[in-house]
Amino acid sequence: xxxxxxxxxxxxxxxxxxxxxxxxxxxxxxxxxxxxxxxxxxxxxxxxxxxxxxxxxxxxxxxxxxxxxxxxxxxxxxxxxxxxxxxxxxxxxxxxxxxxxxxxxxxxxxxxxxxxxxxxxxxxxxxxxxxxxxxxxxxxxxxxxxxxxxxxxxxxxxxxxxxxxxxxxxxxxxxxxxxxxxxxxxxxxxxxxxxxxxxxxxxxxxxxxxxxxxxxxxxxxxxxxxxxxxxxxxxxxxxxxxxxxxxxxxxxxxxxxxxxxxxxxxxxxxxxxxxxxxxxxxxxxxxx
Amino acid sequence: xxxxxxxxxxxxxxxxxxxxxxxxxxxxxxxxxxxxxxxxxxxxxxxxxxxxxxxxxxxxxxxxxxxxxxxxxxxxxxxxxxxxxxxxxxxxxxxxxxxxxxxxxxxxxxxxxxxxxxxxxxxxxxxxxxxxxxxxxxxxxxxxxxxxxxxxxxxxxxxxxxxxxxxxxxxxxxxxxxxxxxxxxxxxxxxxxxxxxxxxxxxxxxxxxxxxxxxxxxxxxxxxxxxxxxxxxxxxxxxxxx
Numbered sequence: 001x002x003x004x005x006x007x008x009x010x011x012x013x014x015x016x017x018x019x020x021x022x023x024x025x026x027x028x029x030x031x032x033x034x035x036x037x038x039x040x041x042x043x044x045x046x047x048x049x050x051x052x053x054x055x056x057x058x059x060x061x062x063x064x065x066x067x068x069x070x071x072x073x074x075x076x077x078x079x080x081x082x083x084x085x086x087x088x089x090x091x092x093x094x095x096x097x098x099x100x101x102x103x104x105x106x107x108x109x110x111x112x113x114x115x116x117x118x119x120x121x122x123x124x125x126x127x128x129x130x131x132x133x134x135x136x137x138x139x140x141x142x143x144x145x146x147x148x149x150x151x152x153x154x155x156x157x158x159x160x161x162x163x164x165x166x167x168x169x170x171x172x173x174x175x176x177x178x179x180x181x182x183x184x185x186x187x188x189x190x191x192x193x194x195x196x197x198x199x200x201x202x203x204x205x206x207x208x209x210x211x212x213x214x215x216x217x218x219x220x221x222x223x224x225x226x227x228x229x230x231x232x233x234x235x236x237x238x239x240x241x242x243x244x245x246x247x248x249x250x251x252x253x254x255x256x257x258x259x260x261x262x263x264x265x266x267x268x269x270x271x272x273x274x275x276x277x278x279x280x281x282x283x284x285x286x287x288x
Numbered sequence: 289x290x291x292x293x294x295x296x297x298x299x300x301x302x303x304x305x306x307x308x309x310x311x312x313x314x315x316x317x318x319x320x321x322x323x324x325x326x327x328x329x330x331x332x333x334x335x336x337x338x339x340x341x342x343x344x345x346x347x348x349x350x351x352x353x354x355x356x357x358x359x360x361x362x363x364x365x366x367x368x369x370x371x372x373x374x375x376x377x378x379x380x381x382x383x384x385x386x387x388x389x390x391x392x393x394x395x396x397x398x399x400x401x402x403x404x405x406x407x408x409x410x411x412x413x414x415x416x417x418x419x420x421x422x423x424x425x426x427x428x429x430x431x432x433x434x435x436x437x438x439x440x441x442x443x444x445x446x447x448x449x450x451x452x453x454x455x456x457x458x459x460x461x462x463x464x465x466x467x468x469x470x471x472x473x474x475x476x477x478x479x480x481x482x483x484x485x486x487x488x489x490x491x492x493x494x495x496x497x498x499x500x501x502x503x504x505x506x507x508x509x510x511x512x513x514x515x516x517x518x519x520x521x522x523x524x525x526x527x528x529x530x
Binding site for chain 2: 166169171172173174175177179180181182183184185186209
């Protein structure tokens with residue numbers, strides 16, 4: 001039974017990574033109601049920006065992280081401004097937006113591979129240099145502590161922002177009814193643009209943290225997106241709180257699911273959980 | 289009524305097409321300061337499209353929208369900044385926001401926090417039922433209360449013009465009476481000009497000064513409310529005998 005504390009720690013860490021993707025995906029989905037596939041590649045953009053500015057250019061880690069987060073956010077904003085917004089103005093269907101985002105995802109991922117090659121890269125300068133902590137029998141690295149803290153801060157921050165600020169309330173209004181938001185004078189395009197920036201920046205942060213924890217590769221975004229989306233649907237699509245709950249549940253189910261079976265089954269367990277929710281609780285845990 | 293006052297809002301020769309079909313065909317309407325204008329006609333006549341055209345929610349194929357005799361390109365947040373509020377059909381309050389939050393968002397353009405709070409209280413005073421439910425999620429309100437909230441939300445910008453689309457839709461007769469009482473009060477006490485689309489002709493003509501009758505995207509009659517009632521045009525339009 002010694003393994004249980006470590007599995008709990010792993011579940012929380014995985015759940016925290018998924019939280020960052022799920023809440024930011026839900027933030028964008030809530031306002032736009034479209035399945036933004038490019039959200040996944042923002043993780044790679046953030047991570048590779050840190051790789052370039054931190055490791056190749058030699059800037060300090062914190063400066064590189066800040067630049068990485070801002071670049072991911074800016075690219076998210078640009079995608080909305082020059083692809084999704086014109087499509088929305090032309091009353092394009094959700095399918096058209098989905099296909100456009102798939103196209104943008106493919107292009108951006110290919111660009112990263114062309115510029116940085118498809119090899120695995122690390123953001124840290126050495127192996128085994130990370131400080132570790134033992135908490136209730138489970139070992140957790142410094143980066144993993146940061147991942148958990150980031151998930152908590154981002155989720156709490158977004159909930160506070162949406163509940164207590166006027167801009168946050170406007171975001172909720174846009175998510176509730178885009179047309180009426182326009183009617184009462186909200187510049188919904190501006191709001192959605194900012195939402196893309198914030199959501200993409202959070203995804204970029206997730207990619208950076210994953211990069212420091214393990215390694216980076218151009219296709220890292222797809223797996224993270226799929227897990228984040230499963231968490232978002234399980235928790236409640238479009239809900240910040242739901243996304244975090246779903247992510248944590250997914251982290252625990254995945255990690256406890258492989259106690260007795262091979263870890264290759266992890267993804268199958270995640271999709272099994274998704275299918276169960278789609279059949280028995282399609283509106284997710286918080287019933288959005 | 290519309291001859292000696294300044295023209296507040298006008299649509300001149302406006303046509304709107306949806307997929308090649310004329311929703312509006314060279315329509316001209318106007319609204320003067322302090323006036324209540326009714327837009328009447330059967331389903332699909334183009335009444336709601338007029339309100340949407342003013343707000344830029346229906347693209348103009350031809351024609352112009354004028355505000356104080358000056359043409360402007362209707363973009364929703366610019367229209368609101370001019371002082372025009374729109375209460376859409378079907379109430380459409382923000383169901384995931386509380387009553388107070390709906391009003392706060394209604395005054396989104398007001399930067400001064402004190403002024404915003406003052407407006408919320410002033411609007412709440414007009415609708416005491418909402419005051420009691422200020423923290424309640426608006427999705428849980430009754431249909432009548434939601435309609436009152438939708439109108440109250442429109443009043444948050446202290447509009448010069450209020451556009452109302454079917455405010456009685458789906459409401460009980462007693463509630464309809466209450467809604468129209470409030471509409472008359474808004475016009476009288478706040479001097480807000482109102483353009484209103486409504487199927488309930490009796491209630492509508494009780495508050496309207498002037499009206500337009502539409503049929504198949506065209507205006508077929510325009511007159512003072514009482515004259516329209518006595519002319520028999522409404523019966524002819526609604527029974528398809530025009």
